[in-house]
Amino acid sequence: MGIRKLKPTTPGQRHKIIGAFDKITASTPEKSLVVGKKSSGGRNNQGKMTMRYLGGGHKRRYRFIDFKRSKDDVPATVKSIEYDPNRTSRIALLYYADGEKSYIVAPNGLEVGQTVMSGSKAAPEIGNALPMQDIPVGTIIHNIELRPGQGAKLVRSAGAFAQLTSKEGGYAIIRMPSGETRKILAACKATVGSVGNSDHGLEKSGKAGRSRWLGRRPHNRGVVMNPVDHPMGGGEGRASGGHPRSRKGLYAKGLKTRAPKKSSNRYIIERRKK
DSSP states (O other): OOEEEOOOSSGGGSSOEEEOOTTOOOSSOOGGGEEEOOOOTTBOTTSOBOSTTBOOOOOOEEEOBOSSOOOBTOOEEEEEEEOOTTSSSOEEEEEETTSOEEEEEOBTTOOTTOEEOBSTTSOSOTTOEEEGGGSOTTOEEESEESSTTSOEEESOSTTOOEEEEEEETTEEEEEOTTSOEEEEETTSEEEESOBSOGGGGGOBOOSHHHHHHTTBOOOOOGGGSOTTTOTTOOOSSSOOOSSOBOTTSOBOSSOOOSOTTOGGGGGEEEOOOO
16 A cells, blocks of 8 residues: 655645555445445534534445454455545455455455454454454554453554553553553454554645545634633734643643543553653
């Protein structure tokens, strides 16, 4: 999965860098795994705007992704690699031996025609999902569950990966993409390999219109507002705005927001790197 840099034939293309679609093998999604997706535009059930800077964007259809990988010991063949507008990674369409179809997040190196499997009997190979107690130490993993059977919650975005560093009792020790080291129950499933489309972080939109296609409206800074609208607003000329804070007055850039007595603190061995 590479990237494309376009010739600057227009101002919008001068700095534009977009992902290549060379690995994508199907242009239309599997109809049985797709549903219409409604856009709220940032409004609640009363029509009142509760989230600013949202709205518009291209119409999307939601693809159902199998994050649980609960069909154990049934081999599946990769039928196609597809684009998904709802996530940064690519998705892979699986045809199971018993006739069922499902989508999974496509890991790096997964090819059309390859066979994948889930369950404790599966080999620790790319695309296979198995409990972490059956994965060798040192393996690169993604799509990690926090509770057995809950479905993958961690390490799902393009290019992300975690590493299984060791095992202690009933727990697996994982080094997360943030640098945090934490314990997760070894009975939880994870998928072997790293998430595909790793060049996503190198993309540049090139123009404001591409943000509008993604449903992002123009975002104005607190410093340019009036004092009635934002704590950082007001002042003569270009005032700096004082200490960075949110519209509600909560300090930004440095204020710790994690609850000090959060129950999951005991599973964190080393906090993420500053």
